[in-house]
Structure formats: structure tokens, C-alpha cells
Amino acid sequence: MRGLGKWVWRGLLALIVVLVIAFLIFRTPDTDAAEMRAKYGGAPSQFIDIGDGVTVHLRDEGPKDAPAIVLLHGSNADLHTWEPWVTALKSQYRVIRFDQVGHGLTGPDPKHDYSRANYVADVLAVADNLGLERFILGGNSMGGKHALAFASAHPQRVAGLVLVDASGGPMPQDKATSKNSGGGNIGFAIARMPGINLLVEQITPRSLIAQSLEQTVTVKSIVTEPMIDRYWELLRYPGNRRATLTRFSQPHESLTEAEIAAVTAPTLILWGEDDRLIPVAAGQWLARVMPNAQITIYPDIGHLPQEEAPAATLGDLLPWLAEHASAANTR
Secondary structure, three states, X not given: OHHHHHHHHHHHHHHHHHHHHHHHHXXXXXXXXXXXXXXXXXXXXXXXXXXXXXXXXXXXXXXXXXXXXXXXXXXXXXXXXXXXXXXXXXXXXXXXXXXXXXXXXXXOOOOOOOOHHHHHHHHHHHHHHOOEEEEEEXXXXXXXXXXXXXXXXXXXXEEEEEEEOOOOOOOOOOHHHOOOOOOOOHHHHHHOOOOHHHHHOOOOOHHHHHHHHHXXXXXXXHOOHHHHHHHHHHHOOOOHHHHHHHHHHOOOOOOOHHHHHOOOOOEEEEEEOOOOOOOHHHHHHHHHHOOOEEEEEEOOOOOOHHHHOHHHHHHHHHHHHHHHXXXXXXX
């Protein structure tokens, strides 16, 4: 028996050694903050202190006296997701986008506060810092939830809303009737798995990011090597992986139907019909509940219409802005 016990302990020791070696081989360390700023934070980027120890990575483009549009990216994305829209809009409008806390070059929140209320407070701080009195506010996915929440909390500051495959409303209970059912996203799924998700903070293979992006969109051609690199490197920006795990460990903070119905700002809802993360039924629900909303649905488009179908989305956005953006102004 003693001999057997000795072999058991030797086996355990060998297993530990193998696991340690595997960890060292597959570990993907944080990226270097200075290197990431040099790569992704060049002109026209700015880094603005908005208080509470938060320095926001921000781009403010277009005429400063033009109507202002603030754009909020989705979960695990960054301000670059809006590049196709910004290119088309910045000749006529002042277009502002920034990396929200826990994302991009802004990095983690010093207080580790990833509540909806804190994200809303950051939008307000950015707007105040830039002298925006009333503005158009747009958001994709998580950014759409924060845009909705901001409009609910500060209606006097919002001249209009643009919601692109936005979260924030209650998820439809019956996904079985949706053509988008059975999909999902491997990266988001792993981030929600207790125990397994802790490995993500140290082991985040590039292939996982590539697969996650390909599951997010329908137009696969937009998932380029530079795009995969950007998502992979910025997720590994110091503190962002832990921020991601913290966000995904929190309960989903949907707005109530009453809160959403009380948002009276003119609202343009744009949705990819093939969205596997937030089904089109969620957008249709928003369009029914919000009193001043219109919706356009894009066939054969997934979760990122602003990147998958820039010409089509801009074709709907530009006339809507021509009608509503004049109500936006700076102090």
C-alpha cells in the first residue's frame, strides 16, 4: 500500500508539472500599454481625464460647431467599430466616439464599477468635458443599452437616439421562433462559465477571438486579420480581461418596459436580421414600445450592421440625421 501511495503522489506531481508547462506554453500575457497606445491611439485620438481616475481614449472629429453625434461601441469592441460611419459623417457632423471603461485603450475602471449607472455617468462626463449640451446618441449592442439608459436618465441632453442591434430591453423569452436561435458566441459563452472563465484572464488564444468574431457577423469578409489582431490585443490591454470577467459575472441590467416607453427622443432602430446574439425580435419589441421610434431590418446581416452593411445603414441614417440632428448643439 505504501508503494502504491508513493506512485499516486508521483503521478499527481507529474500531472502538476505537465499542467504548469502547458500553462506557460499557452499563456497569453497582457499586451504592453504603451505599445497599444502607439498602435491604436494615434491621431486623431485624444486621452481625456473625466474624473475618478478614468482617462478615456476618445476621437472627436468633424466641425466643432456642427451637430454632435456620440457613438458607443458594444461589449468587447472599441471605438474603431464606427470607422465606416465616421468616415461618411465627419464632413457634416461632429462625431465623437470613445472606448468605454473595461475596453480598448481606456482600460479598466479604477473602482471596478461596471454597472449601467457608471457607464451612464461616464457618457455624461464626456459630454460635459466636450461642451455638448444636446446631442445625438448612438450605440451598438451593449452601447445601445447605455445609450437607452442615458436617454432615460438625462432626456434633456438627447436630441435623438440611434440603436444598432442594441441590448437594454428584455430579451425575448421564446427564441425558438427566431431564425437566429441556436447560435450564440463562443467567447461570450466562455466568459459566463464559472471556473473556466478564470482561465481567460491568462489564456486567451487568438483563434478564440477569430471564432467569436465570425460567429458574431454574417458578412464574414469584414473579419480581417487586422480586425482579429485589434480585438485580441485590446482585450489583453492591462486590466481589460479582468474587467470583462467582472462584467459578465454581474446580473443583466435591462431597463424596464416603463423606462423604455418613457424615452420620447426620436429614435432610429437599425437591426441585422441574422443577429445571433440579440435576435431581431428584441429590436421589433423596442420599436413597438418606444413612442417615437422607427426600425429598419437588414436581411443577411448579423450583429454589426455598421460594419457589415455601411452603405445600407448610412443610407437610412443620413436622411434621419438631416431631419433630427439640428436639435443637437454645443454650449
